Amino acid sequence: MTKSLIYVVEDESHIQQLVKYNLEKEGYRVKAFGNGESFLQETRLKVPELFLLDIMLPDIDGLELCKLLRKNPATHKVPIILLTAKGEEFDKVLGLEIGADDYITKPFSIREMIARVKAVLRRVTEIGAEEEEEIRQGDIVMNCSRREVYKGSRQLDLTLKEFELLKLLLLNKGRVLSRDMLLEKIWGYEYQGETRTVDVHIRYLRQKIEEDDNNPLYIETVRGIGYRFSDKVSRTDSETTKRL
Numbered sequence: 103m104t105k106s107l108i109y110v111v112e113d114e115s116h117i118q119q120l121v122k123y124n125l126e127k128e129g130y131r132v133k134a135f136g137n138g139e140s141f142l143q144e145t146r147l148k149v150p151e152l153f154l155l156d157i158m159l160p161d162i163d164g165l166e167l168c169k170l171l172r173k174n175p176a177t178h179k180v181p182i183i184l185l186t187a188k189g190e191e192f193d194k195v196l197g198l199e200i201g202a203d204d205y206i207t208k209p210f211s212i213r214e215m216i217a218r219v220k221a222v223l224r225r226v227t228e229i230g231a232e233e234e235e236e237i238r239q240g241d242i243v244m245n246c247s248r249r250e251v252y253k254g255s256r257q258l259d260l261t262l263k264e265f266e267l268l269k270l271l272l273l274n275k276g277r278v279l280s281r282d283m284l285l286e287k288i289w290g291y292e293y294q295g296e297t298r299t300v301d302v303h304i305r306y307l308r309q310k311i312e313e314d315d316n317n318p319l320y321i322e323t324v325r326g327i328g329y330r331f332s333d334k335v336s337r338t339d340s341e342t343t344k345r346l
Contacts, residue, residue, distance in 0.1 A: 107133070151180065157197070
């Protein structure tokens with residue numbers, strides 16, 4: 103079986119070659135770019151299964167590339183991992199806010215990079231392989247096989263992580279899910295206390311499903327613990343009763 107195609111955008115040649123070599127060693131097909139413009143031109147011709155973007159680039163920075171990819175219908179659902187030499191929380195949060203699925207802070211180990219790439223691609227594969235199934239809670243309808251979510255008649259444009267997060271909350275309606283548990287389930291590995299990651303995704307998910315995200319009706323905050331999908335939302339006859 104042919105492994106996924108990955109586009110790597112990194113202007114430092116030694117890092118670019120290191121990343122490319124080790125990903126290819128794992129069996130992935132890799133195309134590397136030294137700047138954003140050449141990367142965008144190639145993306146118009148062929149869309150890969152994963153983007154690995156350095157933030158600091160000579161022309162278009164990785165954050166701007168991330169925004170452009172999320173606005174493009176052909177690429178807006180393709181997972182993105184950001185590479186950054188900056189460890190400040192602001193950079194991490196900003197990347198997640200504009201649609202990145204994960205980030206790796208330089209310097210990073212090859213083992214860590216491979217693990218995160220595999221985790222992101224595994225989640226995409228698992229979602230795509232699911233059987234036809236609808237989860238209904240009130241006016242929220244999720245079709246798992248097509249990865250579509252509707253609120254009433256309006257389709258919501260969710261990122262991969264937002265979709266997975268909402269699905270986990272829906273399947274555990276009324277149950278409090280801790281931030282650590284959500285990190286483990288959705289991100290697939292320990293973030294060593296980076297619970298801010300969950301908070302950012304919850305905030306943007308609320309903006310998409312709530313009428314007033316400052317006074318949420320669907321996703322409730324349980325102070326000091328985590329979040330839950332409100333059990334006050336009316337139950338429908340076709341609601342899925344499955345629990346994770």
